[in-house]
Amino acid sequence: MTKVLLVGVGLIGGSVALSMKKQQDIVIAGYDIHTSNLEMAKSKGIIDEMVLDVQIEAERADLIILGTPVEQTIQFMEKLAEWDLKDQAIITDVGSTKWSIMKAAERLNESGKTFIGGHPMAGSHESGAVHARADLFRGARYVLTPSAETTVAQLEMLTKWLSDTEANFITMDAKEHDQVTGVISHLPHMIAASLVRQVEEHANKNNLVRQMAAGGFRDITRIASSSPVMWRDISRQNRETLLDLLEDWMKEMQQVKQLLEKSDQQELYTYFSDAKTFRDSICI
């Protein structure tokens, strides 16, 4: 029987747990700062047990999954470094950043514990285990960031436990992970949030703005409805990458402004046409 401890029973942790429950010999115990989350997760069959004393359960677990916002994940890893975990236990997380987390993992490694970072590249603007789905990660990329100390057997063990997510696993260096997700996930989020704030200013002056919102606004801003706690933490942990990307973004906007000022038909066409060609080449 494999004992799993899930810390942070939310959308992502809950979805991983639901997929793992397809395996017969797994018992999932859940711990969350919000007891009401645990009660709901137990009633939905996402977890088998509600944990009150997290240290006791961590010390019994074969697999510990950290499903908390990334700053909380680091704080919890500091506690785990002090606890007397099983020798073979594997700790993983689902956080959207990896460099700071793998830095914190050095302390775990020093105390002889095994931490393999994880990040499934699928999600939603909805939060909480109430929205968890066993098929959320089907066909999605699932990044694993092993450390220098991780053995092939440990990586295989974790991949086996997570196999019912039906995700496509890929191992990556933490720094590269943060650069790539900065471009494809974190910068788009900043842009969506800032766009919504700009629209709000106009909507406050003219109520028609709100009434005219349609598919275009919905598609480019859906993610602005995501958890502010989650995005506050991601922005802080991937700050350097985001600052560089925002410099590029401001240059890009400067170029758009110049294109409009010039209003050259061909140049404007090429700008949109190049964007369409690249967007159409990405299958999601």
Ligand SMILES: NC(=O)c1ccc[n+]([C@@H]2O[C@H](COP(=O)([O-])OP(=O)(O)OC[C@H]3O[C@@H](n4cnc5c(N)ncnc54)[C@H](O)[C@@H]3O)[C@@H](O)[C@H]2O)c1
């Ligand atoms: N939402 C997405 O699209 C998405 C996708 C991939 C990865 N992630 C990552 O997954 C993690 C969780 O995100 P989510 O969308 O599931 O958020 P969520 O809000 O649905 O779940 C987080 C859970 O952690 C709990 N929690 C917070 N602090 C805690 C603490 N100190 N101890 C115990 N529990 C605590 C909350 O009560 C909540 O139930 C984040 O690190 C996020 O970066 C999110």
Ligand SMILES: O=C(O)C(=O)C[C@]1(C(=O)O)C=C[C@@H](O)C=C1
């Ligand atoms: O679909 C969404 O709502 C998401 O924002 C999911 C999304 C993303 O695609 O950028 C957001 C953060 C995660 O770390 C992984 C996936």
